[in-house]
Amino acid sequence: DAGVIQSPRHEVTEMGQEVTLRCKPISGHNSLFWYRQTMMRGLELLIYFNNNVPIDDSGMPEDRFSAKMPNASFSTLKIQPSEPRDSAVYFCASSIDRGGEETQYFGPGTRLLVL
Amino acid sequence: AQSVTQLDSQVPVFEEAPVELRCNYSSSVSVYLFWYVQYPNQGLQLLLKYLSGSTLVKGINGFEAEFNKSQTSFHLRKPSVHISDTAEYFCAVLLRGSYIPTFGRGTSLIVHP
Numbered sequence: 001d002a003g004v005i006q007s008p009r010h011e012v013t014e015m016g017q018e019v020t021l022r023c024k025p026i027s028g029h030n031s032l033f034w035y036r037q038t039m040m041r042g043l044e045l046l047i048y049f050n051n052n053v054p055i056d057d058s059g060m061p062e063d064r065f066s067a068k069m070p071n072a073s074f075s076t077l078k079i080q081p082s083e084p085r086d087s088a089v090y091f092c093a094s095s096i097d098r099g100g101e102e103t104q105y106f107g108p109g110t111r112l113l114v115l
Numbered sequence: 116a117q118s119v120t121q122l123d124s125q126v127p128v129f130e131e132a133p134v135e136l137r138c139n140y141s142s143s144v145s146v147y148l149f150w151y152v153q154y155p156n157q158g159l160q161l162l163l164k165y166l167s168g169s170t171l172v173k174g175i176n177g178f179e180a181e182f183n184k185s186q187t188s189f190h191l192r193k194p195s196v197h198i199s200d201t202a203e204y205f206c207a208v209l210l211r212g213s214y215i216p217t218f219g220r221g222t223s224l225i226v227h228p
Contacts, residue, residue, distance in 0.1 A: 004158070031214060042220045043159075043205065056215060091158055102214065103149070106158030 002026075004107035006092050012113045018080040021110045024073055025094030031102060034067055034077050035091040037109070043091075049075065050097065082114045117142040117208050121219035129227050130198055136191040136222045138206030148189040149207040149216065150180055159205060165189065176200070201226045 005024040013019055025032050034046040047057045049069045060067070064083070069075040079086055089109045095102035122137040140146065147166050151159040163174025170182040180191045189206060203223050209216040 033215075043218045045215060048215055050214065093158075097214070102209075103161050103164060104159075104216065106151075106160065108156075108158050 004092055004094050004105055006090075006107035006110050008110060009108060010111045010113075012115065013082055014115050015083055016081045017114075018078065019082045019086075019112060019114075021077040021079075021090050021092075021112070023075045023077070023092030023107060025075070025092070026105055027073065029094035029096045029105070030072065031095045031097055032069060032075050033093040033095075033104065034075070035093065036088045037091060038088045046077070046090075082112075084114045087112055087114050117146065117210055117217050119206050119208050119217050119219040121204075121206055121222045123222050124220065125223045125225065127225045127227060128196055131195045133194050134192065134196050134200075134224065136204050136206075136224065138189045138191065138219060140187050140189065140206075140208045142187075142208060142210060145211045147209040147211065148180075148182060149209070150174065150178070150189070150191050151205045151207060151218075152176075153203040153205065153221075155202070162191070162204070196224070196226050198226050198228060200224060 007022045030051050032049040036044045046059045047067045048055050052069045067077045089111050091109045093104040093106045095104045118141045120139045128134045149164045150162040152162050153159045163172045165172045165182045173179045178193050203221045205221045206219040207216040
């Protein structure tokens with residue numbers, strides 16, 4: 001299996017621009033998570049999907065952030081407009097629902113720099 | 116609500132020495148416990164997990180962890196570390212019946228030659 005795939009791996013953009021991060025979960029996994037990692041705040045959960053439905057988006061910072069999962073094999077995280085404080089590494093992770101003991105499989109991350 | 120505390124932000128150690136990375140959690144219900152490792156510029160990957168049964172759990176790369184319910188701890192150990200073990204280590208707790216784990220802030224293990 002190819003594992004969780006994220007693109008792009010690196011993104012540099014200017015403040016105010018729209019940024020779209022992409023994730024392909026492991027085939028057969030039905031849970032998907034978006035995380036943000038910074039030195040200051042550590043690993044933060046942004047949003048959790050189960051069977052393509054957003055279940056918990058309480059970690060989404062503000063209205064500038066949005067996430068979608070149109071099908072079981074694709075998810076996007078969009079930031080519009082981007083700000084310098086959004087600079088971070090964004091991880092996508094997937095797991096399979098086995099009644100609560102799921103191991104999460106992380107992608108390699110997207111390193112975002114907003115100038 | 117559950118929480119996870121990793122007591123050390125950084126642990127320097129010499130190659131071939133033993134190491135222990137500490138993790139304490141708080142929860143009023145039963146939990147699953149995990150240790151993940153993050154190598155530079157990579158995502159997190161599972162080292163080991165405790166679900167039930169034996170309190171001593173063995174993982175990959177020679178790591179093991181012991182679940183101590185009375186002390187609410189899940190410390191990670193390795194008897195002899197290698198340079199290649201230099202990485203960030205995260206402890207995580209998942210409430211039984213929940214789907215969203217809580218991660219600790221991470222411990223940076225630095226192995227010196």
